[in-house]
Amino acid sequence: xxxxxxxxxxxxxxxxxxxxxxxxxxxxxxxxxxxxxxxxxxxxxxxxxxxxxxxxxxxxxxxxxxxxxxxxxxxxxxxxxxxxxxxxxxxxxxxxxxxxxxxxxxxxxxxxxxxxxxxxxxx
Numbered sequence: 001x002x003x004x005x006x007x008x009x010x011x012x013x014x015x016x017x018x019x020x021x022x023x024x025x026x027x028x029x030x031x032x033x034x035x036x037x038x039x040x041x042x043x044x045x046x047x048x049x050x051x052x053x054x055x056x057x058x059x060x061x062x063x064x065x066x067x068x069x070x071x072x073x074x075x076x077x078x079x080x081x082x083x084x085x086x087x088x089x090x091x092x093x094x095x096x097x098x099x100x101x102x103x104x105x106x107x108x109x110x111x112x113x114x115x116x117x118x119x120x121x122x123x
Contacts, residue, residue, distance in 0.1 A: 009117030022096030038092035
């Protein structure tokens with residue numbers, strides 16, 4: 001079992017940057033595949049980025065490739081999402097998620113979720 005707490009959201013102008021953090025409880029954080037998802041009202045929760053347990057493998061949604069970077073520090077039980085060149089369409093609630101087992105990218109394949117953090121990008 002793992003509990004996740006996100007931080008770092010806020011209001012930023014288009015073109016700006018934010019870094020989200022997700023701190024996990026528990027001693028087995030390094031065993032989990034970690035991911036960031038986002039959701040806007042009325043739409044399905046969408047994948048933003050995933051990272052393997054070691055950090056050696058990452059994957060990104062096409063819409064954020066080249067602008068966002070996912071990373072993790074297993075010693076600190078924390079996963080990060082560095083978001084650069086933000087656009088108004090990046091506005092959403094961002095969620096951290098975790099799963100054990102094989103690589104998955106859909107929200108329904110993840111077992112543990114944080115409470116979400118709001119990111120708002122103004123034009």
